[in-house]
């Protein structure tokens with residue numbers, strides 16, 4: 001049943017992109033924050049790489 005806790009924890013990662021002036025930053029509900037990007041698409045890529053573990 002401990003695995004269900006892990007799944008719930010992963011669900012806490014809700015990312016958004018926030019515009020800061022000319023830059024766009026990816027943010028997560030867990031407190032994580034990505035680097036400032038010039039393009040929103042790059043910020044979204046940061047958010048996806050954060051929520052998706054590089055296991056593949």
Ligand SMILES: [Zn+2]
Nearest residue numbers: 013028030032
């Ligand atoms: Zn997160």
